[in-house]
Amino acid sequence: MKAADKVTGGAFLALGLALVASGLGLPAGVGGQPGAGFFPQAIGGLMAVLACGLLLKRGEDSADESFGISNAGQVAGTAALLLGYLLLWGTGFFVVRTAVFLALALRFLGQGWLPSAAYGVAMSSVVYLAFSIGLNVSLE
Numbered sequence: 001m002k003a004a005d006k007v008t009g010g011a012f013l014a015l016g017l018a019l020v021a022s023g024l025g026l027p028a029g030v031g032g033q034p035g036a037g038f039f040p041q042a043i044g045g046l047m048a049v050l051a052c053g054l055l056l057k058r059g060e061d062s063a064d065e066s067f068g069i070s071n072a073g074q075v076a077g078t079a080a081l082l083l084g085y086l087l088l089w090g091t092g093f094f095v096v097r098t099a100v101f102l103a104l105a106l107r108f109l110g111q112g113w114l115p116s117a118a119y120g121v122a123m124s125s126v127v128y129l130a131f132s133i134g135l136n137v138s139l140e
Helices: 003-024 038-055 072-087 094-108 113-134
Strands: none
Touching: 003 038, 072 094, 094 113
């Protein structure tokens, strides 16, 4: 198994278990409706199961292979974009902020400007409508 698979699988397993544990402290729900703890537990459980699959994956043994990131610039840039997006959370303008974030992230990863912008606007609009109309939850 590659060292990168071990590191990634372990990190996602820890994050998944942390999400499940944090969801246990939230309300379970009332009247057959999921409560605040449902999504963290569901996402964390799925993440932990998939991480276990990565950890248990059989592959070629590579004892001489060291862990390294070949596209460290893209990883760091994407992480910086995500940090900026999260720092602006709660400032309003969810659709605009999310569309700009998605367009910049996709452009940074090599997509063209027009597809990146179109995807950013479409996805942020769909998420906004799903939460505001479908779930009656404000993202602002």
